[in-house]
Amino acid sequence: MPYDYSKYEFKSDNHKYQGITAAYLERERLKIDDSINDIYGLLRKQKIHIFRRKLEDSDISGVYIKHPIAGHCVLINYSDDLYRQNFSMAHKYCHVLFDSGKEQSITYFNREMDYVEIRANNFASNFLLPDKGIESINTDISYEELIKIILDICNHYNVSSKVVIYRLKGKRFSEKLIERLLKDERLIISKSDKIDPELVGASKNLHERLKKIIESGISLEFIELVRNAYQQNEISYGKMLECLQMNIEDAKQLIDLWDVYMEV
Secondary structure, three states: OOOOHHHOOOOOOOHHHHHHHHHHHHHHHOOOOOOOOOHHHHHHOOOOEEEEEOOOOOOEEEEEEEEOOOEEEEEEEOOOOHHHHHHHHHHHHHHHHHOOOOOOEEEEOOOOOOHHHHHHHHHHHHHHOOHHHOOOOOOOOOHHHHHHHHHHHHHHHOOOHHHHHHHHHHOOOOHHHHHHHHHOHHHOOOHHHOOOHHHOOOOHHHHHHHHHHHHEOOOHHHHHHHHHHHHOOOOOHHHHHHHHOOOHHHHHHHHHHHHHHHHO
16 A cells, blocks of 8 residues: 655655655665566556546646545556656656645646645656666766667666656756757657557557557556456456446457457
8 A cells, every 4th residue: 555655754844855755765665676667567556546548638647536435546648658657657656645635636748836746756757767777877978978878778767868867967967968968859769669568568469459448548457357357257247348338349359359468
């Protein structure tokens, strides 16, 4: 279960400090040594219901609510870049840890931030990319070498180049260099170079079909729970259709596809 950091006695009331401190406490509590390859699987083990769905409003990165019965629920905009989705999930996890007693939280892309959002952003960047991920970078290397190292870090820690660059701000890099890096198009990582953690192991043919399921808001974890419940006669076929919000033909295709996926 998630820890409640709203009751934690921090040494400072500074929200940035709290976010960074909590990130390392959580990495230690969850026994995360290096990169987080599947943030959704990791945080679902914390009893958080996570859904990814294509949203019409591209400005919304994610939504968090604490439902009185279901508990912690997070919706991530599946239209976003995969690394952006990872960051949004880590950001929302901070709201789970600090703000579950408040109203629902909606995160907008490129909006002015309050202190709570600043805490969540600092938590997310340090939770996904710890200090040890950037400690080898120093100001003595060439610009071209720096570009290569940043790309390597992005792909190892599954974060965007912006996350890495902003983390470098505290390592004596000049504002001029930071701005140059943010504008360098070579640091825009191709979509084809990123792997959805929920689709690892699936064949290329299954990828597209499973992506359509995920973008509709149905998690692969939920499909497996419903499928198991039906196979163990805990729910009827009609109840399974209701849970999946599908008609008979679509549900049959899904279950056949899922059987193939589970065998891969």
